[in-house]
Amino acid sequence: xxxxxxxxxxxxxxxxxxxxxxxxxxxxxxxxxxxxxxxxxxxxxxxxxxxxxxxxxxxxxxxxxxxxxxxxxxxxxxxxxxxxxxxxxxxxxxxxxxxxxxxxxxxxxxxxxxxxxxxxxxxxxxxxxxxxxxxxxxxxxxxxxxxxxxxxxxxxxxxxxxxxxxxxxxxxxxxxxxxxxxxxxxxxxxxxxxxxxxxxxxxxxxxxxxxxxxxxxxxxxxxxxxxxxxxxxxxxxxxxxxxxxxxxxxxxxxxxxxxxxxxxxxxxxxxxxxxxxxxxxxxxxxxxxxxxxxxxxxxxxxxxxxxxxxxxxxxxxxxxxxxxxxxxxxxxxxxxxxxxxxxxxxxxxxxxxxxxxxxxxxxxxxxxxxxxxxxxxxxxxxxxxxxxxxxxxxxxxxxxxxxxxxxxxxxxxxxxxxxxxxxxxxxxxxxxxxxxxxxxxxxxxxxxxxxxxxxxxxxxxxxxxxxxxxxxxxxxxxxxxxxxxxxxxxxxxxxxxxxxxxxxxxxxxxxxxxxxxxxxxxxxxxxxxxxxxxxxxxxxxxxxxxxxxxxxx
Amino acid sequence: xxxxxxxxxxxxxxxxxxxxxxxxxxxxxxxxxxxxxxxxxxxxxxxxxxxxxxxxxxxxxxxxxxxxxxxxxxxxxxxxxxxxxxxxxxxxxxxxxxxxxxxxxxxxxxxxxxxxxxxxxxxxx
Numbered sequence: 001x002x003x004x005x006x007x008x009x010x011x012x013x014x015x016x017x018x019x020x021x022x023x024x025x026x027x028x029x030x031x032x033x034x035x036x037x038x039x040x041x042x043x044x045x046x047x048x049x050x051x052x053x054x055x056x057x058x059x060x061x062x063x064x065x066x067x068x069x070x071x072x073x074x075x076x077x078x079x080x081x082x083x084x085x086x087x088x089x090x091x092x093x094x095x096x097x098x099x100x101x102x103x104x105x106x107x108x109x110x111x112x113x114x115x116x117x118x119x120x121x122x123x124x125x126x127x128x129x130x131x132x133x134x135x136x137x138x139x140x141x142x143x144x145x146x147x148x149x150x151x152x153x154x155x156x157x158x159x160x161x162x163x164x165x166x167x168x169x170x171x172x173x174x175x176x177x178x179x180x181x182x183x184x185x186x187x188x189x190x191x192x193x194x195x196x197x198x199x200x201x202x203x204x205x206x207x208x209x210x211x212x213x214x215x216x217x218x219x220x221x222x223x224x225x226x227x228x229x230x231x232x233x234x235x236x237x238x239x240x241x242x243x244x245x246x247x248x249x250x251x252x253x254x255x256x257x258x259x260x261x262x263x264x265x266x267x268x269x270x271x272x273x274x275x276x277x278x279x280x281x282x283x284x285x286x287x288x289x290x291x292x293x294x295x296x297x298x299x300x301x302x303x304x305x306x307x308x309x310x311x312x313x314x315x316x317x318x319x320x321x322x323x324x325x326x327x328x329x330x331x332x333x334x335x336x337x338x339x340x341x342x343x344x345x346x347x348x349x350x351x352x353x354x355x356x357x358x359x360x361x362x363x364x365x366x367x368x369x370x371x372x373x374x375x376x377x378x379x380x381x382x383x384x385x386x387x388x389x390x391x392x393x394x395x396x397x398x399x400x401x402x403x404x405x406x407x408x409x410x411x412x413x414x415x416x417x418x419x420x421x422x423x424x425x426x427x428x429x430x431x432x433x434x435x436x437x438x439x440x441x442x443x444x445x446x447x448x449x450x451x452x453x454x455x456x457x458x459x460x461x462x463x464x465x466x467x468x469x470x471x472x473x474x475x476x477x478x479x480x481x482x483x484x485x486x487x488x489x490x491x492x493x494x495x496x497x498x499x500x501x502x503x504x505x506x507x508x509x510x511x512x513x514x515x516x517x518x519x520x521x522x523x524x525x526x527x528x529x530x531x532x533x534x535x536x537x538x539x540x541x542x543x544x545x546x547x548x549x550x551x552x553x
Numbered sequence: 554x555x556x557x558x559x560x561x562x563x564x565x566x567x568x569x570x571x572x573x574x575x576x577x578x579x580x581x582x583x584x585x586x587x588x589x590x591x592x593x594x595x596x597x598x599x600x601x602x603x604x605x606x607x608x609x610x611x612x613x614x615x616x617x618x619x620x621x622x623x624x625x626x627x628x629x630x631x632x633x634x635x636x637x638x639x640x641x642x643x644x645x646x647x648x649x650x651x652x653x654x655x656x657x658x659x660x661x662x663x664x665x666x667x668x669x670x671x672x673x674x675x676x677x678x
Contacts, residue, residue, distance in 0.1 A: 315660070316660075319659075319660035320566045320567065320570060323570045323574075323660075323662075323663040324566075324570060326662075326663055326664055327570065327573050327574060327577065327578075327663055330577075330578060330664060331577070332573045332574070332576075332577035332578060333573075333577075
């Protein structure tokens with residue numbers, strides 16, 4: 001490479017700028033030729049050039065009075081000016097008498113360069129080339145001439161930059177077009193907002209779904225225009241909007257069954273996500289992606305309808321059936337013969353079982369859908385445990401099983417009826433798998449974030465490989481046990497859903513033959529349970545080895 | 554003396570069950586009507602000591618029947634207990650209760666029904 005003219009440390013970046021101009025080896029252009037012609041005329045020299053200094057060469061974009069289109073960089077006076085990164089005009093009266101230049105091939109011979117005037121052309125702070133004038137005779141340029149050369153160099157720089165700017169804008173435009181083409185092909189609506197929540201971008205699907213044209217949306221406040229009311233018409237404060245939360249530093253989030261309002265005032269049910277657009281560490285905007293959830297909403301509604309049909313149409317005759325059987329059982333139909341009484345007993349038990357199943361299915365469906373309405377109040381954990389124990393007292397006595405409640409001082413923030421249902425279900429489950437003469441223990445504990453309630457039995461236990469399945473609906477270790485044990489197979493699934501609706505979770509630990517421990521973990525008031533608590537293994541009730549597993553949500 | 558009550562419900566099964574529960578388990582005399590119009594006539598003619606009135610009935614519904622019972626000088630002193638499905642909102646009887654003295658939620662337990670009615674009406678069993 002250029003050994004005569006040492007390279008500057010920023011040579012790589014300088015070269016990148018030179019090449020980014022997109023001018024190297026292109027045809028002559030009038031806008032540069034005009035400048036070189038004028039330079040030659042004003043400074044009264046035979047030769048002038050606008051050149052770019054490439055890696056190893058000087059290349060003339062425009063030249064007058066010069067034969068070659070390029071020459072080696074180390075043979076060029078302009079190459080020197082670049083290597084010195086000169087800011088003013090380099091004026092040489094007689095190159096053949098100048099120790100820096102006299103050995104250059106362009107200087108050699110009687111027709112070689114004698115007088116030289118050149119100024120470095122800069123783009124983006126880097127010297128990319130020169131505007132230069134040359135004469136075969138030695139001469140001293142006047143101050144006026146050098147000023148004129150400097151002015152012309154400014155002009156040349158402007159032309160170079162114009163080219164670069166055009167280049168950048170063309171590239172940006174094509175990049176933007178490509179992006180838009182991609183987003184136009186997406187079936188989901190995509191809307192971009194700046195950090196003030198104003199719309200900056202709208203794709204075709206978003207226009208289609210919302211009914212607004214892109215030009216109507218761009219610049220408007222997305223929330224105010226399309227999102228300021230809930231489905232039921234209630235005001236939706238901007239600070240509660242997921243987009244607002246993303247803009248103020250929140251993580252990407254996904255929301256189901258949101259409502260956007262169309263131009264025609266109709267609600268659009270959407271499943272949607274909002275994610276931050278980052279510039280380094282700063283949130284500069286957000287991207288909202290949404291899809292039409294009408295079809296899914298319709299299915300949900302059908303499920304709701306089905307639920308209420310089941311609830312009413314199944315329960316009503318069942319209630320009458322049970323009532324009729326009870327009346328028979330109480331002699332309202334007269335004395336029954338012994339065989340009749342035994343048939344009646346079968347009918348009563350199975351009607352009861354059917355009623356429990358219907359209730360449980362409805363509860364499960366409701367809780368799985370997240371449709372449980374919880375009325376939360378501060379509850380005394382011990383009172384809750386005692387109330388649960390009381391509901392199974394009769395069965396426990398009949399089966400000779402002791403139910404113990406260990407005292408603890410802890411307050412639970414929850415729905416009394418539903419939490420009682422959880423503990424009753426857990427107790428009922430424990431009872432079904434406990435031998436007579438055994439004990440079921442209810443014990444509570446708490447820390448700063450959560451209350452933990454254990455239901456410990458001395459029953460048959462659950463094999464480790466079956467633990468993850470115990471909360472599945474209709475599942476039992478041995479499915480033939482279900483009918484024999486009298487459970488519906490839904491109690492644990494319901495319990496899990498109810499506890500999760502409270503923001504908590506249930507864990508189970510068991511050793512086959514020694515018993516099982518189900519633990520309800522409930523967050524204390526107005527606190528979501530930190531992950532650390534969830535991960536922590538609770539100390540086993542005693543020293544026997546245990547398998548513990550968090551039941552996946 | 555045997556108590557006489559009037560049970561008004563459009564569903565024959567419910568009518569029959571309530572009748573059976575009150576007759577056989579409590580020993581009352583039970584009159585039944587399948588709608589509001591029939592109830593008004595029967596109440597005026599038979600003068601029962603209480604009326605159990607279903608809220609949701611085709612034609613004249615429970616609240617309307619109760620209002621008419623309260624307007625008729627022959628029936629206005631007979632206490633009325635409304636029967637309502639649990640899922641439905643309980644009718645507001647505090648504003649102008651008229652003859653309505655209480656509400657029983659369906660489904661009710663036939664074995665304890667008579668006791669609950671007695672409690673609402675303040676009858677010593």
